[in-house]
């Protein structure tokens with residue numbers, strides 16, 4: 134299955150309570166031309182499905198694609214540049230792996246923080262050591278609902294509930310969906326775990 138087919142599947146059926154709510158374009162192997170081509174297709178699919186579409190790292194590409202926003206790491210451009218280029222309504226996410234980075238992201242007007250890697254991942258070589266669900270819980274508690282916390286890194290159907298119990302507002306996944314033989318089922322399963330009511334908090 135192609136990336137385009139997977140994204141079409143996991144965003145389809147607007148009435149489904151457990152479809153994905155966010156798609157991020159992130160493929161560091163692609164040339165700019167390839168990213169632009171894929172991005173145009175994903176922008177079209179997500180717009181039809183009314184699902185948020187953000188671009189990783191590249192603010193100019195996000196602008197070109199009329200994406201809903203951009204995700205910025207600590208080594209990427211700043212939130213203020215993103216706001217300048219994309220406007221105040223754009224979704225701007227920032228990676229943060231400690232309290233200070235969370236405070237800075239909030240002070241600079243980030244819309245959410247991506248926190249990880251929660252578990253070991255093979256999708257990002259420079260992700261660093263897994264922080265685990267208890268450190269995730271600490272960072273969620275530190276954030277105190279000022280902005281949503283999205284957990285990332287090594288998350289799949291076997292451990293997503295730990296992220297939910299740690300208080301994460303959402304999970305971002307690559308391999309659990311993109312490498313699953315049934316991506317739509319994988320996405321629905323993960324979403325159903327995150328949408329489950331009354332889950333006991335981690336103690």
Ligand SMILES: Cc1ncc(COP(=O)(O)OP(=O)(O)O)c(N)n1
Nearest residue numbers: 189204205206207228247283285305
């Ligand atoms: C939701 C989300 N959280 C974190 C990241 C990682 O961003 P970054 O630290 O810039 O690393 P790269 O993805 O650029 O390798 C993310 N992309 N999305």
Ligand SMILES: Cc1nc(C(=O)O)sc1CCOP(=O)(O)O
Nearest residue numbers: 249250254256286287306307308
């Ligand atoms: C893109 C990314 N960022 C991370 C971080 O910790 O900031 S971990 C990661 C890779 C997530 O892929 P998978 O779901 O396959 O583990």
Ligand SMILES: [Mg+2]
Nearest residue numbers: 190205206209
């Ligand atoms: Mg980045």
